[in-house]
Every structure is written in C-alpha cells, then in structure tokens.
Amino acid sequence: MDYQAFSEFIAGLQESEIADVSVLTRSILGREIPLITLGKGKHAVLYVGAHHGMEGITCGVLLDFIADYIRQYEKKTTVYDYPMQYLFEHRRIYVVPMLNPDGVEYAVHGVAENNPLRERVIKMNKSEDFSNWQANARGVDLNHNYDAGFLAYKRKEAEAGIVGGAPTRYSGEYPESEPETAALCRFLRFQREEIKGILTLHTQGEEIFCSCEDNLTAKTMSVGRVISRFTGYRLARPEGLAAFGGLTDWCISTLCRPAFTLECGKGKNPLPPTQRPLIYERLRRTLFSFSCLV
Numbered sequence: 151m152d153y154q155a156f157s158e159f160i161a162g163l164q165e166s167e168i169a170d171v172s173v174l175t176r177s178i179l180g181r182e183i184p185l186i187t188l189g190k191g192k193h194a195v196l197y198v199g200a201h202h203g204m205e206g207i208t209c210g211v212l213l214d215f216i217a218d219y220i221r222q223y224e225k226k227t228t229v230y231d232y233p234m235q236y237l238f239e240h241r242r243i244y245v246v247p248m249l250n251p252d253g254v255e256y257a258v259h260g261v262a263e264n265n266p267l268r269e270r271v272i273k274m275n276k277s278e279d280f281s282n283w284q285a286n287a288r289g290v291d292l293n294h295n296y297d298a299g300f301l302a303y304k305r306k307e308a309e310a311g312i313v314g315g316a317p318t319r320y321s322g323e324y325p326e327s328e329p330e331t332a333a334l335c336r337f338l339r340f341q342r343e344e345i346k347g348i349l350t351l352h353t354q355g356e357e358i359f360c361s362c363e364d365n366l367t368a369k370t371m372s373v374g375r376v377i378s379r380f381t382g383y384r385l386a387r388p389e390g391l392a393a394f395g396g397l398t399d400w401c402i403s404t405l406c407r408p409a410f411t412l413e414c415g416k417g418k419n420p421l422p423p424t425q426r427p428l429i430y431e432r433l434r435r436t437l438f439s440f441s442c443l444v
C-alpha cells in the first residue's frame with residue numbers, strides 16, 4: 151500500500167454520506183494525512199495505522215475496515231451483535247489509516263531525486279535501499295516521539311548508540327517534535343472527553359501490547375482479554391526499546407484511556423501484501439466491536 155493507492159481510496163470516499171473525510175495535518179514533506187470519521191455518536195474510539203514506514207499494510211487493513219463498514223451500513227446488517235444503524239447513530243470511529251506517509255513512501259519507493267532531505271537521509275540509512283525504513287521523512291521514529299517515558303528512553307537510545315536521525319528508533323529532540331505526532335496529540339487532547347479507547351496497528355508478531363507500566367486499570371485488562379480472544383493474538387508486555395514513548399503508553403498514562411498496540415500478522419517485516427486479507431479477518435470483530443467494549 152503506497153500513498154498513491156491510499157489517496158485514490160480516500161478520493162473515492164469524498165462522495166460518501168457515511169464516511170466523513172478531513173485532514174489531520176500534513177507530513178514533513180507536505181503530504182496530507184487524512185482522518186476518516188464513521189458514525190455520529192458522542193462515544194468515540196480512534197484507530198491509527200502506519201506509524202512505521204515498512205508497515206503500510208496496516209493502512210490497507212484499516213481501509214478494508216472502512217469499506218466493510220460502509221458496505222454493512224448500506225445493507226443495514228447486524229455485525230457481531232451490533233446493528234449497523236446503532237453503531238452509526240451512537241458510536242463514532244475515527245480512523246487515521248496512514249500517520250507516516252513519508253516513511254511509507256521511502257519504504258516502498260525509496261527517496262525521490264528531488265527530495266530536499268535526500269542526502270541527509272541516505273547518510274542516516276547508510277544505503278540507498280530504504281525497504282526497511284521505519285521513521286518519518288527526517289529520521290524520527292514517530293512511535294517513540296510521544297511524551298511517555300521519553301527521558302528514560304533517551305538514555306536507552308544513547309546506550310544503543312542512536313544519537314540522531316535514523317531509519318528506526320530515534321525519538322526526536324523532544325516529545326511531539328514532529329508534525330505527525332503533534333497533530334495527533336492535539337486532536338486527542340481536544341477530543342479527550344469523547345474518545346474512550348485507542349487502537350494502534352503495527353506489524354508483526356500476532357501480539358497485543360497495552361503498556362509497560364503496572365498501572366493498568368481493570369477495564370483495560372478486561373478489554374485486552376476480550377480483544378485477545380477476538381483476534382487470537384497473545385496479550386504481552388513490550389520489552390527493551392519498544393517499551394517507551396509509544397502512542398499506546400501516552401494514551402494510557404496521559405489520557406487515562408484503554409489503548410492497545412496490535413502487532414498484526416506474522417513473518418518478517420515488511421509483510422507481503424498477501425497477508426492483508428488474513429490480518430483483516432483476524433481483526434474484523436475487534437474493529438467493529440471496540441467502540442462498544444470501551
């Protein structure tokens with residue numbers, strides 16, 4: 151899934167009366183980051199895909215969900231015990247399918263000749279092969295750029311020899327230093343009252359993470375167990391560098407909302423596109439039900 155294919159899908163939604171499309175912000179390189187809203191309720195959840203460059207498949211999975219939601223709504227069906235009419239009227243699902251379009255483009259197509267950051271990022275990457283790129287356009291790993299254990303992570307980062315922009319795991323100069331994370335946090339703070347839970351999709355491992363901390367509420371734990379049952383993914387705790395500065399940690403510690411990282415699919419990143427329908431099947435029930443679980 152590259153930015154072109156993503157943009158074509160979004161353009162196809164412009165006429166839809168079911169999905170509302172707005173723009174969360176623009177990336178470092180000026181690409182629009184769309185936000186799709188499904189439903190009119192005041193009880194909302196947020197799904198975020200493609201924090202990481204080589205995880206564009208998670209965007210595809212969220213687009214499959216949006217298309218499925220629209221189809222089911224048009225048919226007025228009942229999905230997993232929830233009538234679509236009820237979901238639409240009483241719940242609201244915000245979706246940011248591709249938070250890091252620049253990173254996805256690097257991973258899929260490499261760095262364009264006319265990219266003003268080209269020299270700099272080739273140096274960071276130590277190669278012109280960008281197929282394993284995870285960070286944003288200037289080498290900040292967006293999922294370490296949130297204000298959750300940021301200083302503790304800085305120390306670990308230095309120990310790991312990461313001192314500046316890199317293909318993965320560099321957290322940036324300060325939390326929310328990047329337009330992508332800053333806009334998402336601004337949105338979440340603004341909608342704090344209505345947003346009851348957050349799901350973030352990554353690849354891979356078929357695991358669910360809530361947080362490295364021990365302050366999880368009983369509700370978060372019980373929702374986590376339900377999602378684990380729905381997906382067949384194992385509930386786990388992140389270890390090492392993965393355990394700091396992520397969106398899930400920030401949502402739990404700052405917004406006090408149940409939040410989960412879903413490590414989708416199994417194999418070696420980037421996962422082949424053939425995994426997309428399989429991942430969607432595993433996540434489908436969770437994506438339709440989450441707004442009623444939290």
Ligand SMILES: [Zn+2]
Nearest residue numbers: 202205352353
């Ligand atoms: Zn990831």
